Amino acid sequence: MTAFLRNTWRGLTSMRTALVLLFLLALAALPGALLPQRSLNSQKVDEYIASHGWWGELLGRLEFYNVYGSVWFSAVYLLLFISLVGCLLPRTFEYAKSLRAKPVLTPRNLARLPHHHETTVDATPEQVMAAAKERLKGWRMTEREEDDGARSISAERGYLRETGNLLFHFAMLGLIVALAIGKMFQYEGQVIVLANGSQFCNSGTLGYDSFRPGLRVDGTDLNPFCVKVNDFTANYLPTGQADYFRADIDYQSGADLETNTWRPYQLEVNSPLRTAGDRVYLLSHGYAPTFTVTFPDGQTRTHTTQWRPVNQLTYLSEGATKFDPPGVTDPAERRKRQLAVTGLFAPTAVFSGDLMDSGFPDLRDPAVAVDVMRGDLGSDSGRGQSIYEVSQDMVDQGRLKRVARENMRPGDVITLDDGTKISFDGVQRWVYLQVSHDPAQGWVLVFAVLLVLGLGTSLVIKRRRLWVRTVPAAEGGGTVLLLGGLARTDQAGYGEEFGRVTEDLLAELAPSPEREDAVAGREP
């Protein structure tokens, strides 16, 4: 049993397994790019399932629409994590040991090394050794006496490679941990706010149109701050291409909340508001037409409800603005007289016959093409319904009927058969804001940067060895100098450095002209 565990551990922490796991991670991530994902676009997932039958449902059951939260993706991730830890522990110990280790013994035969050089110089062995030590400053060196009277230096350099390598792997670990912490404590919410001085406060999840909490966030203690959207400006080029979007907002957080101080900020696409540990983004915008209904008894109701763009280029928008008759307490009676103004809004209307479209995204000549519906909106049914549509069920059942269809410009009025008047007063803009919170993202960045630094170091720096051996020359004095070099990882490029060291050393020892030739002829 222990043998099995040990073997499993060894297998799991071997380099080869780490490689395979890396591949599996890449492979497992891929479906997320090819299939629609719930977290990105839930509607597309439903469409995909609907159009692919049993196959689509099977994929759903296998969590293919939620790849990055799926059991199998997490499993690969976790295994990789374990493998990393297992790989790192022994390496760290080895590294600590190697920090104190001496460069290895000089090989017997330096001529067998990939880089080597042999020559005879006039200097004495002592002088040669001193010159070599001088030249090899910065290398880790040991000097040894050998049996036959020869002396040698073993030098090694490039220990930073392993440092970089360890840094890289530790940074990867740190990154994974920081990501996990983020997943627990982050939250993200979206909300539509009218750009007419309306406010939004980050006080609870109910204030949001949609809210995605981290695993450990229940929405009770969000960071308190408030935002007031005063105005929104969109500027377009004549081609209709957007030039800039800018929301003019005020915000308050921290002590400002008590003193009710507002600070101004220009919210733009690439410049989110950072306050109270949260970020506020301007995601998109749209139009909200204003309608006023004057009921037969003279009471009026004015609503400005956001409509949603159906064409991102021209901002043709659709929506439904809904009205309850005032002062009607009997639910049955109310359900006969509810009103909805529904249809299309165009910021720059162009008509072909009666059909309206939008010709430009900016507000140049706004108009609406609307149906007025009367009857039961279905809002009492208890079922939630889209704020952009009227209930098709009610229409099909004949409980909600069309009583007028008109194209209107601001100021236009429709009068219904019972004397109710509906006027299109104008239009306001809304902004779609996102509030995000992730306490760990700074750490993610730190680890990512360390990761690149470690990686760069370990790739650029080579661990390399150089040996110098001096043997007293047999005749005429002088010294036979042998040099050998070996790069421990990738040989490429080491030859140049080895050549430089050799040349410097020989120049230092002032070789005679004939030996100069020997240097030049060093290449095989």
Added chain:
Amino acid sequence: MDVNEMMSSYSDWCYGIAAGAYVVAMLFYLYEQAFGQRRRAAVRERELVGAGGPTETVDEPAEPEIQRNGRAERVGKLAVSLTVFGVLLHFTSLVLRGLATGRAPWGNMYEFGALLCLVAVGTWLVVLRKYPVRHLGVWVLLPVIVLMFVGGVLLYTTAAPVQPALQSYWLVIHVFTIATGSGMVLVPGVVSALYLLKVRKPAWATRLPDANVLDQVAYRTTVFAFPIYTAGIIFGAVWAEESWGRFWGWDPKETVAFVAWVVYAAYLHSRATAGWRGGRAAVINVVGFAAMIFNLFFINLVTTGLHSYAGV
């Protein structure tokens, strides 16, 4: 900022002429590849030495051989000169585009592709100075020319300002680094494919340099490109935090960037793993390059995501 039409059309001219220069250069390389046999044999000999002994042998100019096979050699040199000429024009084209629009000239797919190709050819010229692989130029220029054709003809976009989401200094930083990284790996991608050909079908590949040299070129170029690509992804994440509201969200482009990154990390690791060197490492490198191309074309043109700024 108004677009300067004149500069933009000069830019287009430069782009076209650069592409033409590459085509001619490619034909010249092809000529050298086909007829420069003596030199190739000599080169191979030197490389075998280079692979075992000090590598600096490889750097030395091959003076004696130049005289020995004049014609092919001259054509090869001409090809290099033409490539340099093309690079200069290509670079000018980008500068003019930048001046015409008053922004970094890599805001849509056409411009991104142009930058990527420029980096690829530039990388190739640097590799040429270090390794005797000149006659392989045809295999590097071919994909570049295809990319430039696809970019310039099918994906061409008239010079225009970029939309608000791209109006950020991060456009300069992120896209430039990503394009540099992606452009650089075009060379090792091609070279690793040639490596595979060389070791699997040696009979077809007698005219390629020694497998060792191919392996070296692929590895050393990837070693440079990988940290740059990584940095590009990190810059993208920082920008995404500022622009999209989160630093990572598994948007299709992000996902495939991640996949490509993992593949390249695996490539570098595989070279340190017994049994994975050589052939298997080369396969991984080719897969990595395929992931890059997939990210460029499939993800931009077929799927939709936040990265759909391609403007095609």
